[in-house]
Every structure is written in C-alpha cells, then in structure tokens.
Amino acid sequence: RSDANCAAHAELVAGAAQGVRSAILITIGTGIGGAVVLDGRVVRGAHGLAGEFGHMQVVPDGLACECGLRGCWEQYCSGRALERVTRVALGRHLDGPEVTALARAGDRVALSSFASVGTWLGVGAAGLVSAFDPELVVVGGGVSAVGDLLLDPARTALSGSLQGTAYRAVPPLVPARLGPGAGAIGAALLARDGRS
Secondary structure: OOHHHHHHHHHHHHOOOOOOOOEEEEEEOOOEEEEEEEOOEEEOOOOOOOOOHHHOEOOOOOOEOOOOOEOEHHHOOOHHHHHHHHHHHHOOOOOHHHHHHHHHOOOHHHHHHHHHHHHHHHHHHHHHHHHHOOOEEEEEOHHHHHOHHHHHHHHHHHHHHOOOOOOOOOOOEEEOOOHHHHHHHHHHHHHHOOOO
16 A cells, blocks of 8 residues: 555544545645545555556646656646745755745745645646545645645635536645654554455
C-alpha cells in the first residue's frame, strides 16, 4: 500500500474524512500524491496506482516534468513549484519554510506564490471532483501545513473551475487532521484489522 492510501484510510477512520463515504485525499509535498475513497473504502485500482494525481496533465505543452512529460499538475502545485515561482519572482532561491515565513510576515511575493500554487491546487481538485464526485476533498502533506495560505485560493479556484455547480454542491476542501504521521496511523489500523 502507498503512504497516501494509508493516510486516506487513517483520515477516513479517525481524521478529517470520518463518517464520509466518498472523498479525495491530495497530498502535497515535493510532488503530489493522493488517494480515492469510494463507498467508504480506499480504491487501489487495477495496478495499485489509483491516486497518483501528480502526473495528470493540466497544461498541454507546459513545464517539463521529471517523469518525461510536460504540464504535469505537480509542476504547478507542489513544494518545488512554490520554490520555483518564488525564485522567478525574487531572482533568488528560497526553500519552502523560508517562503512560508515570508508569507506569514505579509511579504507580497511569498503571498503571491502561495496564491499561485493554491489556485493550481483548486484547478486540479476540480478535475478530480468532476471525475469522482466526492463529498469531501482532504488536503494533506507537508506543504498543506500552511493552512489557509494555500487552502483559501484553492477553495476559490475549485468553486470557479468546477462544472455542474447548478446541480451539485462544491465539496468542502479541508486540511487533513492527522498530520505527517497519517500514513503510519493508517498502516497500523489496517494491520490491526487484518487488511493490507
């Protein structure tokens, strides 16, 4: 099982998705991972790769990705994307914690970087919501720890990018509750229940 699948199970049992039957978990760190929950269970897919969202193409002929393709979602929404956007704007490299500290201090460039990455989070989430129609979108991973700096622009973009809002509600986009240990918690819960 992937760490994201285990984290989704943990969030389903004891976290942000408790009591929900369908959800998407998006994990944002160096890249993007995730998991799909349908009918109260984490879906693994035919080859165990369901939820590998980071390499969905969101910009045809966009930025080159390490995977060899162009325009992958994680090139626009990830810790590396945050650092790149800030570096281009400032002309110097800052790591994620430095960008976060600047944003929390009200720095315009850092806030704009989070707005850019958050907007791409919402755009990608809208595609996932269109595909899976979840009750809830949970955002976890290291970058998500900044909270509303990232999630507010994501919510705005999700609402603005999602088709069909005349006949369905925009699902809440919420932070994961169990933090960086969610994968280990989920693995322990699965082992306790005799599931793999």
